Amino acid sequence: VNISILIVAVVLFLLVLHHNFLGLSDFLKRELSDSNPLGLQPVDFIPAAPQRLADERNDKEISVVIAASDERLGGAIAAMNSIYRHTRSNVVFHIVTLNDTVDHLRLWLSNTALKNLRYRILDFDPRVLEGKVQVDPQKADTLKPLTFARFYLPNLVPHAEKAIYVDDDVIVQDDILELYNTPLKPGHAAAFSDDCDSTTNKVAVRGAGNQYNYIGFLDYKKETIRKLAMKANTCSFNPGVFVANLTEWKLQNITKQLEKWMALNVVEELYSRTLAGSITTPPLLIVFYKQHSSIDPMWNVRHLGSSAGKRYSPQFVKAAKLLHWNGHFKPWGRTASYAEVWEKWYVPDPTGKFSLIRRHSEAYEAK
Numbered sequence: 628v629n630i631s632i633l634i635v636a637v638v639l640f641l642l643v644l645h646h647n648f649l650g651l652s653d654f655l656k657r658e659l660s661d662s663n664p665l666g667l668q669p670v671d672f673i674p675a676a677p678q679r680l681a682d683e684r685n686d687k688e689i690s691v692v693i694a695a696s697d698e699r700l701g702g703a704i705a706a707m708n709s710i711y712r713h714t715r716s717n718v719v720f721h722i723v724t725l726n727d728t729v730d731h732l733r734l735w736l737s738n739t740a741l742k743n744l745r746y747r748i749l750d751f752d753p754r755v756l757e758g759k760v761q762v763d764p765q766k767a768d769t770l771k772p773l774t775f776a777r778f779y780l781p782n783l784v785p786h787a788e789k790a791i792y793v794d795d796d797v798i799v800q801d802d803i804l805e806l807y808n809t810p811l812k813p814g815h816a817a818a819f820s821d822d823c824d825s826t827t828n829k830v831a832v833r834g835a836g837n838q839y840n841y842i843g844f845l846d847y848k849k850e851t852i853r854k855l856a857m858k859a860n861t862c863s864f865n866p867g868v869f870v871a872n873l874t875e876w877k878l879q880n881i882t883k884q885l886e887k888w889m890a891l892n893v894v895e896e897l898y899s900r901t902l903a904g905s906i907t908t909p910p911l912l913i914v915f916y917k918q919h920s921s922i923d924p925m926w927n928v929r930h931l932g933s934s935a936g937k938r939y940s941p942q943f944v945k946a947a948k949l950l951h952w953n954g955h956f957k958p959w960g961r962t963a964s965y966a967e968v969w970e971k972w973y974v975p976d977p978t979g980k981f982s983l984i985r986r987h988s989e990a991y992e993a994k
Contacts, residue, residue: 686717687716687717687804688716688719689714689716689717689718689719689791689803689807691719691720691721691791691792691793692720692723692780692783692792692793693706693707693720693721693723693793693794694723694751694773694774694776694777694795695732695773696724696728696795697724697727697731699957700732700735700976700981701959701973701981702957702958703722704736704741704976705798705959705969705973705974706795706796706799706972707720707741707744707746708740708741708972708973708974709798709799709800709972710793710799712972713801713803714802714803714804715802716802716803716804718745718803719746719747720745720746720747721746721747721783721784721790722746722747723773723776724748724750725753729750731978731980733748734978735974735977739975739977740974749783751773751776753772755772755775758890758893759889759890759893760775760889760893760906761892761896774905774906774907775907777792778882778907779882780792780871780873780882781882782882784873788872788874789807789870789872789873790871791803791870791871792868792871793867793949794953796932796952796957796958797868797951797952798949798968798972799948799949800948800949800950805926805948806868806870806922806923806949809870809920809922809923809926811872811920812920815920816871816872816875816876816878816879816881816915816919817872817876817881817915817920818869818870818871818919818920818921819865819868819869819915819919819921819922820864820868820869820921820922820923820924820926820927821862821864821924822839822840822864822865823839823862840859840860840861840862840863841857841860841863841912842860843863843901844898844908845857845859845898845909846897846898846899847859849895849896849897851891855916857913864911864912864915864919865927865951865953866905866907866908867927867929867953868927868949870922885911888909888910888913923948925946925947925948926948926949927949927951928943928944928947928948928950928951930951930954931950931953931954931956931958931964931965932951932954932957932963933953933954933955933956934954934956934964938964939964939965944965944968950968952969958970959973959983970983
């Protein structure tokens with residue numbers, strides 16, 4: 628009898644121990660999946676559209692990553708609306724923002740015609756960039772942390788094999804599925820629009836020479852740059868729209884490579900002093916030097932925001948698959964070319980916080 632009681636007690640003890648180990652394992656799995664050393668925390672996710680809309684769209688899921696800062700939120704809203712209205716594919720938007728913008732963004736999406744969008748909001752922690760970005764104390768407010776979100780794509784969409792990144796100053800006029808299906812060569816982690824092959828190439832930037840080659844972005848007087856043996860006249864590419872093979876991105880550890888060059892620039896100042904364009908471009912140019920595929924240039928017709936004048940004919944703008952207002956003249960703020968095209972896709976802010984600046988005011992034109 629004593630032996631039987633002892634055996635039963637041992638069995639019960641082992642069962643309790645096994646249960647506790649399972650509980651600990653589940654806890655650790657949750658901790659690992661929920662924590663993110665980069666500070667890219669999921670805020671919420673709308674998992675499914677109403678059945679009626681689900682029936683109308685195909686099963687092809689397309690991950691689209693877009694950054695949404697509060698002062699430019701109207702741009703991101705218009706971009707997402709234009710993408711959603713031009714496709715029958717199952718698009719999931721991964722919206723990267725800062726913590727103080729989350730509530731505003733959620734209200735804008737849930738209380739307008741965009742309420743059926745499938746989306747995931749990610750809170751970006753600017754501390755990720757500590758030691759990787761050189762900040763001028765007199766121009767600290769000009770640093771835009773969200774412009775670096777594209778460097779962390781595998782963290783933003785961890786379960787996708789492929790993703791599209793778009794800036795917030797774009798309008799899509801065709802099915803995003805076509806861009807998603809851009810073929811990437813073996814070993815290439817991304818496809819960009821090459822400036823030399825583009826319909827919008829050879830844009831002169833005052834004080835910076837030409838914006839379509841490497842010398843416009845990198846300081847070739849620095850030994851570190853010269854040792855890379857990258858030809859100064861190599862065509863640059865625009866990182867405001869690109870397709871990424873995330874499997875290849877992770878295999879090549881692209882994020883770590885980008886961070887390495889960001890940190891080196893803080894120490895050695897490797898970027899051109901008359902930098903043409905965003906400070907996010909130089910590390911991408913280095914890492915993807917002759918190691919990227921090309922997207923159709925009509926999927927990134929850019930420089931609409933480089934001046935107030937009209938660079939392209941109405942016929943060309945209508946034929947473009949994606950319009951990009953990169954430059955100082957944004958269609959929601961200053962006088963910009965073809966702002967009326969952008970306004971077709973803009974959804975008014977239900978909170979009233981974001982309002983369009985009148986582009987044709989006498990006060991502005993007097994300046």
